[in-house]
Amino acid sequence: MINNVMDVAYVDVSKAFDKVPHDLLANRLVKCGLDNTIESENGKTYFVKIHAPWEVLTTYAEVLNIKMPIKENDIPCAVETPFNWVAWPFRLPEIVMHPEPDYFTAPFSKERQELYLIDDENTFFSPSVRNRIVFYILTRCPYGTEEGKKKFGIKRLINNGTYSAAYPLHDCQYWRKANDPKCENERYTLYREWARFPRFFKEQPLDLIRKYYGERIGIYFAWLGFYTEMLFFAAVVGSICFLYGAFTMNENMSSREICEPSIGGEIIMCPLCDIKCDYWRLNSTCETSEYSHLFDNVATLFFAIFMGIWVTLFLEFWKRRQARLEYEWDLVDFEEEQQQLQLRPEYEAKCTQKRKNPVTQVIRGRKRLLSRILKYKCRISLIIASMIAVIVYRLAVYAAFASIMENTQTLQPIRGLLTPQLATSVTASFLNFVIIMILNFLYERIAIWITDMEIPRTHFEYENRLTMKMFLFQFVNYYSSCFYVAFFKGKFVGYPGSYTYMFDRWRNEECDPAGCLIELTTQLTIIMAGKQIWGNIQEAFVPWIWNWWGRRKARNNPENLYGRWEQDHDLQNFGALGLFYEYLEMVIQFGFITLFVASFPLAPLLALMNNILEIRVDSWKLTTQFRRPVAAKAHSIGIWQEILNGMAILSVVTNAFIVAFTSDMIPRLVYYYAYSTESDSPMSGYINDSLSVFRISDFLEKNRPEENPGNFSTCRYRDYRYPPDHEKQYTHTMQFWHILAAKMAFIIIMEHVVFVVKFFVAWMIPDVPAEVKAKIKREKYLTQKILHEYELYKLKQKLCEGRTDASMEKVVMATEGKVELSELM
Numbered sequence: 001m002i003n004n005v006m007d008v009a010y011v012d013v014s015k016a017f018d019k020v021p022h023d024l025l026a027n028r029l030v031k032c033g034l035d036n037t038i039e040s041e042n043g044k045t046y047f048v049k050i051h052a053p054w055e056v057l058t059t060y061a062e063v064l065n066i067k068m069p070i071k072e073n074d075i076p077c078a079v080e081t082p083f084n085w086v087a088w089p090f091r092l093p094e095i096v097m098h099p100e101p102d103y104f105t106a107p108f109s110k111e112r113q114e115l116y117l118i119d120d121e122n123t124f125f126s127p128s129v130r131n132r133i134v135f136y137i138l139t140r141c142p143y144g145t146e147e148g149k150k151k152f153g154i155k156r157l158i159n160n161g162t163y164s165a166a167y168p169l170h171d172c173q174y175w176r177k178a179n180d181p182k183c184e185n186e187r188y189t190l191y192r193e194w195a196r197f198p199r200f201f202k203e204q205p206l207d208l209i210r211k212y213y214g215e216r217i218g219i220y221f222a223w224l225g226f227y228t229e230m231l232f233f234a235a236v237v238g239s240i241c242f243l244y245g246a247f248t249m250n251e252n253m254s255s256r257e258i259c260e261p262s263i264g265g266e267i268i269m270c271p272l273c274d275i276k277c278d279y280w281r282l283n284s285t286c287e288t289s290e291y292s293h294l295f296d297n298v299a300t301l302f303f304a305i306f307m308g309i310w311v312t313l314f315l316e317f318w319k320r321r322q323a324r325l326e327y328e329w330d331l332v333d334f335e336e337e338q339q340q341l342q343l344r345p346e347y348e349a350k351c352t353q354k355r356k357n358p359v360t361q362v363i364r365g366r367k368r369l370l371s372r373i374l375k376y377k378c379r380i381s382l383i384i385a386s387m388i389a390v391i392v393y394r395l396a397v398y399a400a401f402a403s404i405m406e407n408t409q410t411l412q413p414i415r416g417l418l419t420p421q422l423a424t425s426v427t428a429s430f431l432n433f434v435i436i437m438i439l440n441f442l443y444e445r446i447a448i449w450i451t452d453m454e455i456p457r458t459h460f461e462y463e464n465r466l467t468m469k470m471f472l473f474q475f476v477n478y479y480s481s482c483f484y485v486a487f488f489k490g491k492f493v494g495y496p497g498s499y500t501y502m503f504d505r506w507r508n509e510e511c512d513p514a515g516c517l518i519e520l521t522t523q524l525t526i527i528m529a530g531k532q533i534w535g536n537i538q539e540a541f542v543p544w545i546w547n548w549w550g551r552r553k554a555r556n557n558p559e560n561l562y563g564r565w566e567q568d569h570d571l572q573n574f575g576a577l578g579l580f581y582e583y584l585e586m587v588i589q590f591g592f593i594t595l596f597v598a599s600f601p602l603a604p605l606l607a608l609m610n611n612i613l614e615i616r617v618d619s620w621k622l623t624t625q626f627r628r629p630v631a632a633k634a635h636s637i638g639i640w641q642e643i644l645n646g647m648a649i650l651s652v653v654t655n656a657f658i659v660a661f662t663s664d665m666i667p668r669l670v671y672y673y674a675y676s677t678e679s680d681s682p683m684s685g686y687i688n689d690s691l692s693v694f695r696i697s698d699f700l701e702k703n704r705p706e707e708n709p710g711n712f713s714t715c716r717y718r719d720y721r722y723p724p725d726h727e728k729q730y731t732h733t734m735q736f737w738h739i740l741a742a743k744m745a746f747i748i749i750m751e752h753v754v755f756v757v758k759f760f761v762a763w764m765i766p767d768v769p770a771e772v773k774a775k776i777k778r779e780k781y782l783t784q785k786i787l788h789e790y791e792l793y794k795l796k797q798k799l800c801e802g803r804t805d806a807s808m809e810k811v812v813m814a815t816e817g818k819v820e821l822s823e824l825m
Contacts, residue, residue, distance in 0.1 A: 069103030128631035131168035214631025234604035241299035
């Protein structure tokens with residue numbers, strides 16, 4: 001039994017003795033320097049308790065190049081400003097925000113132990129450093145041979161069922177402090193100050209998170225908190241744009257003309273579907289056209305440009321925040337750990353073809369060409385099938401809704417609010433959301449299958465490839481319907497008598513007379529809000545239910561017999577991809593508020609409210625519902641940074657196209673400046689001008705409605721084409737080409753303006769703040785000076801004792817040279 005909890009990592013064993021003899025396993029662990037004991041209460045499940053002695057910790061701290069404190073930091077902190085009192089309600093106690101003093105650090109060396117601030121060997125290495133070292137040993141501990149090859153690593157033993165789990169312990173219960181007075185009770189502090197929703201307005205204790213969970217999880221919560229802070233500014237501007245649309249709704253001439261009985265009530269529109277649909281009056285879409293002004297107004301253009309600049313500011317300021325964290329958390333000289341570069345066992349087993357590396361002359365496995373070709377075929381086929389399925393559903397449902405709503409008397413009272421276009425959009429959005437949730441599960445399995453088929457060499461490469469595939473699948477899954485409504489719906493309809501059909505069966509959808517923007521807004525709102533609500537419910541309740549079910553057996557056991565290792569074993573496993581899913585969720589949300597934000601200025605507000613809850617839900621489940629993850633280092637958010645940069649550039653293009661082709665802003669501006677005939681009310685007559693005339697007798701038999709109770713001779717449709725009596729009947733008018741040219745010119749101008757501003761802002765804002773650069777140089781100089789003084793002191797000691805050698809003099813000269821170099825820098 002090992003009494004010092006801080007030195008212990010635990011491994012739960014199931015059926016271990018069926019596959020690996022215990023004596024062999026214990027001997028291997030002892031050879032690696034780890035003390036271990038084994039316990040079992042029921043004779044079925046065995047818990048191997050592992051302890052790393054001081055000698056092992058110091059050895060591997062040097063191997064892993066872990067930086068440890070050598071002197072307390074004497075660089076002055078930031079000066080308090082008179083406005084700091086404003087942030088006082090949002091601050092946590094200093095002992096929570098900064099649980100440890102700031103130190104100058106240096107890579108640990110066993111030969112220079114007296115150089116480091118070692119007050120107590122039991123507390124010198126933090127718990128996260130301890131469990132990281134133990135896990136590093138476990139992943140490399142050999143346990144046997146097979147076909148002349150060594151078998152090693154706890155991950156392999158877990159995969160083959162020898163072990164069921166490997167995890168470090170929490171330091172105490174989250175709802176109360178431990179009985180041991182030496183326990184720091186960090187889990188309890190995190191729960192009280194961070195993981196409860198009533199603390200949603202407080203800052204996050206990032207240093208304590210990093211100390212308890214490691215830098216990798218700390219970086220995620222730092223990024224999520226910074227992203228949420230920046231969303232506040234986007235939410236404020238978006239709310240102002242929305243309020244502008246609400247206050248100017250009655251001034252919108254287009255909706256007024258549509259609602260006017262003498263104008264919209266006299267305009268007869270062509271049927272929305274073939275044969276079964278009737279002719280309808282334009283003013284039946286009065287309410288829809290009024291609400292569309294909330295999002296389709298002048299503020300839409302301003303907000304699209306603002307968000308293009310906001311994205312740049314967010315990414316650039318995050319780089320600066322990340323640079324500060326790298327300095328504060330001793331990650332400036334951090335390199336990827338060796339475990340990230342370790343070859344995966346699957347790679348060695350599946351790569352039957354070998355080739356020699358021309359640089360290292362080492363023979364390595366070679367990937368099969370078939371797996372490379374197959375992965376791209378599978379990916380492309382799934383993407384195309386997903387997009388076609390969404391479009392076909394919308395076309396089929398649209399025709400059904402148009403027919404039902406036209407011919408069902410009970411639906412007539414709500415036709416003003418629920419047009420066939422809007423009904424299709426709403427139902428398609430809800431159904432699409434359900435399908436998205438189902439396909440998420442499928443896409444995850446497919447992405448893992450394709451990545452396994454590629455046989456990546458290292459765990460680091462495997463995670464990066466899986467990240468890209470999962471993101472691409474989710475990108476199509478979540479955004480395909482939005483892309484369809486924004487850029488394809490209503491663009492390839494044709495005209496009465498010559499409609500365009502998909503697969504010669506489904507007639508393409510038409511936009512509402514007020515435009516497609518309101519439908520895009522509906523689609524975006526339902527999918528984004530539904531995903532956020534469902535995601536939080538799933539994250540909070542699913543692990544809680546599983547833990548409640550697993551804890552039933554503990555109710556019959558006295559608390560003193562229900563050990564910490566058993567309590568933690570009954571919690572959920574966070575998993576190696578735990579953070580991956582958290583990042584993926586936030587990056588998908590980032591796409592909603594950037595790619596289509598021109599259609600829904602309230603999207604940042606929804607994201608802000610979700611993220612305030614998301615931070616507390618993630619912290620709550622990590623602190624209370626999951627086993628303690630193995631600490632891992634990370635100096636950035638990794639490949640997600642590149643994905644965010646790509647989406648930021650794409651968002652400028654998509655928003656420019658939304659303003660140009662999805663909204664009615666450009667056609668209205670062209671009419672205002674080039675075709676308006678009334679100086680007192682320049683927008684009067686716009687609706688009539690935007691609708692073309694079709695002679696009903698020109699309908700083909702497959703399009704002609706069954707009935708014409710009003711004996712109408714003509715109907716109107718949304719397009720710019722010559723009337724039937726014109727020599728160029730049903731061909732596009734010159735106004736159509738003027739509008740198209742204006743749209744293309746607007747896209748080019750807006751993209752160039754936003755890109756110029758983006759790149760100028762990125763150039764103006766340095767990635768690393770000047771004070772951080774100065775602190776890094778200062779710390780390097782002082783560290784080298786301390787090391788030089790230490791070596792000089794050791795040399796003097798040896799001289800006084802009458803023993804010296806050339807190697808010690810060389811070390812002193814080398815450290816002196818480093819000090820001089822640091823001074824020059």
